Amino acid sequence: MQPFKPVLLEAVGVPDGQTIASYRSRGGYEPLEQVLKQKQPVDVVEMVKASGLRGRGGAGFSTGLKWTFLPKDHPGPIYLCINADESEPGTFNNRILMEDDPHQVIEGIILSAYATRASTAYIYLRYEYPQSWQRLQTAIDEAYAAGYLGKNIKGSSFSLDIYLHRGAAAYICGEETGLIESLEGKRAWPRIKPPFPAIEGLFRKPTVVNNIETMACVAQIARRGVDWFRSIGVPADPNNPRDPGSYGPKLYCLSGHVERPGCYETPLGITARQLIDEFGGGVWKGRKAKAVIPGGISMGLMTEAELDTPLDFAGPGKVGCLGLGTAAVVVIDETVSIVDFLHNSCRFFAHESCGQCTPCREGTSWSLRMLERIKAGKGRLRDLDLLAEIGNTMGMMPGSTICGLADGAAWPIKNAIKKFRGEFEDYIKQTNPQGWMVTDPVPALQIVGSH
Amino acid sequence: MIAQPRILTDEMIAQIEALAPRYPNRRALTLPALHIVNAALRYVPLQAVVEIADVLGLAPAEVQDTLTFYQFFHQEKPCGNVRAFVCRSISCALRGGDELLTHLCHKNGIDPYGTTPNGELTIEPAECLGACDFAPCILANDDLLKNMTPETAEAELKKPRARAT
Known part of the structure; x- marks a missing residue:
């Protein structure tokens, strides 16, 4: 396999990589200026649609298609919500993007707001990420000072404000309508759909909710082009007209019983075994894996025999898992019950x-x-x-x-x-040698507290 | 009714009002207001809920309704100067997160969610802190404590720390 040079994680390990100066020196914000000068919002929507980008938050829905669900010619306001409530156990890729390269995320947000004609974007950030909070706020301030945010960005007629909004430690706020309810100041109870947020979302206005990594991908598509994005990953299955393919780079979070836990960027479609052996240094202590979570705990389990499953959007489902989810791979060794x-x-x-x-x-x-x-x-x-x-x-x-x-x-x-x-x-x-065969009702041992 | 001294300071109210232009209605200020009060007082007593509601033009029950959804805001008494969230979700649990929590509670003589009698330390179990690459981990105020062992965690939690933002 060709070694893949990280794109989304380009700034990791770069001294002061989180600053606007560093981001610009790597070519950042140039694509945004070009887009504002030369392209209409609909062109950006078409670009992202053509790239085949699927949302990185877990469901894998086409990002460009999601944007087209917004009503045409709406008088506004239209809201863009960025889901940074990363709470799926095993997942930390958004944290790394926000801490190490916040401007990549912000450029993606500005491009996406331009495409969706939103003039206000809220980043809903989980409470547990104080460093992301500080880095993002600093980056937002830098972007305002440099004229990438605020009124009439770079002389265009496009204006955008980005606000950070902090959660309070509740997993359900990662569900897009739970997030919206929480942002509105209510209990984060997900809404019955339809209406979908694109029709009636935040403050009852048309709303798009996108993930942090999705925003970083939008920035890279604008910089490197649709063809570049589509040259990476797993093409659509020609025998399955409903398969939109799994294009682009992906951040895989590897944790649990591996020698080198971490966030690794590879083309979509790497197998769990490759990820564990080539990036993670193998299962720790020379042991074998008993089971592996393919994409956050809610995706279920793969057995050792299923580790050659490609981790693209279609892969984990073929071995009975729920899906790719957040691509957070958690390795459980053979000693765990x-x-x-x-x-x-x-x-x-x-x-x-x-x-x-x-x-x-x-x-x-x-x-x-x-x-x-x-x-x-x-x-x-x-x-x-x-x-x-x-x-x-x-x-x-x-x-x-x-x-x-x-x-x-x-x-x-x-x-x-x-x-x-x-x-x-x-x-x-x-x-329970005495009672394993009993089928009569038995009482619980204790009451369980929950939200 | 006996007038009680106000809990919300002018500064807190000014901080809340400064955020008002960000949102099209005042109810959306609920969570930011709770965070502002919690950061200052380390808890949000009922009286503060009433006052927040007054500032936002809401019924106290509306603010309390939202507050109780999150287990985050204590109401009975303030959290310790250091509030430590010990992760117990799968990646940390595989590397000793549960044992870490048990050890720290035992050594400090408190139950989970409890605060030491001197008011220095609150220990709470947390679901995934999103730092699985450093499991097991603890969030102590704004500091992420990485790759903890019972011994290193015990020592870390004795250190004074800047307040959580």
């Missing part, structure tokens, strides 16, 4: 369920209560069927919840029980 893994996953989702939809609120907290009981040596084989039932019935896909948090909670349960059922059964039989 799958019961402990699933307990951790269920604890996370029970804590982060917003409580609005009953199947998710009850499903996540009951799955945690069952895992607590199994871990305490009081599990029954019947619990596995109950867990699978929860996994199969909560979520947008079975049609029982408003947002996808429940699908993300369900997938680790479904994958773990399907792919590691034998280990669960052995654990339950060994830790």
